[in-house]
Amino acid sequence: MENEVISAKNIRKEYVIKKHFLTGRVKEKVAAVKNASFSLEAGKTLGIVGESGSGKSTTGEIAGGLQKATYGNVYYCGKNTAEMSSDEYREYRRNVQFIFQDPKGSMDPNYSIRDILAMPIETLKIAKDKKEVDLLVDDILQKVGLDLKLKNKYPSEISGGQCQRAAIARALVVNPRVVVCDEPVSALDVSIQAQILNLLKKLQAELNIAYIFISHDIGVVNYMSDSIMVMQSGSVVEQGDAKQVLVHPQEEYTKRLIESAFIN
Template identity: 75%
Template sequence: MKNSNIVLSVKNIRKEFIVKKHFLTGKVKDKVVAVKNVSFSIQEGKTLGIVGESGSGKSTTGEITGGLMKPTYGKVFYKNKNIYEITKKEFQEYRKNVQFIFQDPKGSMDPNYKISDIIAEPLLTLNICNNKREALKLVDEILSKVGLDDNIKNKYPSEISGGQCQRAAIARALVVNPSVIICDEPVSALDVSIQAQILNLLKKLQKEYNISYIFISHDIGVVNFMADKIMVMKDGNVVEMNEAKQVLLHPKQKYTKKLIDSAFIN
């Protein structure tokens, strides 16, 4: 059933990675199944938290949802349209509207480019701006929105702190005015005090821009702070999914209880 409030959804996605093939026949001898039959949807302006230990399949799920890799089986829908059956123009619109923020912001940025050029690049690549001068004007506006001083734009990623770099990564994702941002462990590499600042910034921006988030983390305490709904993954499977409060107060699975016990929840 179609729901106009659902921005992005996946249905029965599965991802297999081939580990070994027969050297003569090419027949698959060994494979790893990273994601097994996962389905979920994300509503406009809401946050779905995906939580699980390392190797649970949460990041692979995020990358499939955001179009960075194809599932072995299953479907991804953007505004009720299968992204593998849409026109080239529609796919470009989907790519613009689904952005990423990664764990290592410096690793996701070209060290040879200044921050202003890094943030301006998607504006020019996606033809949102006609020229660089137009793009740089939007860069100035977005830097202010994420709490960065104007002088940051002329620096390289190596010249600024991890927290500043993550703010710049948020600016790069936000500058194209997306519908959804997939946040893959966006604070796990930062100091605790900086983590709180970044999480509060993401919440503030969500309210201002009505963005949907898919927030991926191994820390269920962080996910609880951010999410409206929590999806718990283990060994590529969804073991539990419910409203965030219900998952935290009334977990159904022992694995979920283990994640809660290992987190620092106030």
């Protein structure tokens, strides 16, 4: 597809759980993801939903380059990531960022919010000097709705909702094309969840970002997604347009997820 920004073809991830104690020969493996495929266009959201252990987070990490697939391929803008040059791979990794479930746990507690946001700008040489770095930091803080006074505070000194906004700012400060949102609101109060979800949708509309949105909550996925991929025990059991999947689910597992979220 012309607007396809990221896709996966038959990705499988296996982990060795038992080796022979003398020879080191693999005796037992477990598959966390079994032949999953998807494609995602710029500015759209793919929701990946399933219970804990379904393989959804592993799928997101493989898509973003945090893990390598045992088999199968990931494509960024039509290019196989396994065949990229070092420069191409660096560009891919810059353009696929992550927002994690625990924002405070994903940030170094020894750095201020300003330094946490400035680090990727400086590492990737996006700004030419400190003044430009500070301008970019201030701009992204305003975009995510944070008071500029908070940039001198540390993650432990701000609330969970503020910290998740800072985590969103860190993901977006390098101007990525794709963001993998791995349970980004599950640790937050319900009222704060709504604020963060609305913020993500607002930023997507402004910046034309594609999201891979991972959650165990099909209600949240329903609100965020254009298409949905339902996973169970590492396998994709249902996939398609979000409205079609939610209104006319084909699989019993999908129906149970919908019933548990009280979606009518």
